Amino acid sequence: MNLKYQAKIYVTLRPSVLDPAGTAVQSSLQHLGYENVEQVRIGKYIELMVTASEEDEARQQLDRMCDQLLANPVIENYRFELIEVEAQTGVI
Amino acid sequence: MNLKYQAKIYVTLRPSVLDPAGTAVQSSLQHLGYENVEQVRIGKYIELMVTASEEDEARQQLDRMCDQLLANPVIENYRFELIEVEAQTGVI
Incomplete structure (x- = not known):
């Protein structure tokens, strides 16, 4: 029997790596008036x-x-969640 | 008193929108031997x-x-989670 999973994978920059895109988004948010926003990472x-x-x-x-x-x-770091969605009956 | 939250925001393409990047990744995964993978969306x-x-x-x-x-x-659709991380005492 085969099992079917939905995988949700999150890939993030390691904390020591600069994130210029995140910095640009943070700057844009602050220009829009959201000055209470910081540490934006994409x-x-x-x-x-x-x-x-x-x-x-x-x-x-998934690890591989x-x-x-x-x-x-x-x-980058990654983590993932697996959600079983449906059982498939295989041909024996 | 100000509260500090970590926001985790997930932005996904609407199901009706084609995802060429997802299709390319799926094709690459299948070429690497992962033929049991489908419906890749980025x-x-x-x-x-x-x-x-x-x-x-x-x-x-955050909605705005x-x-x-x-x-x-x-x-695109989005959803987010908020996690309270720390209380900050403001100057009165």
Whole structure:
């Protein structure tokens, strides 16, 4: 039986890495009058569906996907959540 | 007294809007061997700190920030979470 999961992946810049886009957004917000805003950091939010035989397998695959493609481990951190959405009966 | 909140903002493309970047990432993942992946959608994840006198005020300001700058309401949805991080005593 295959299980289908929705993965929600959050990719953020490591705290030590400068974020010029975040700084620009913060400056724009302050020019719009939101002077009570600070520490703006911009990351990526990725949703995808993954099919696996068990949750551990899905987690291991997602770790590899993040390391290989979705995040740049040198400057970014990632974390993800898995939500089981549906069971699929496979052909035996 | 001012309250300080961390806001976590998720900006996603509306379901009816095509996501060429998501399609490209999905294709790359499949070329890397992850053929069990589908429906890849790429959004933004923004973190910021906001100071407000109460949570409702912070929520209203964040709604306006998202509508005005952080999201494009024509093609994107947004949602956010607020986490109170610290109380600041103001000068009376």
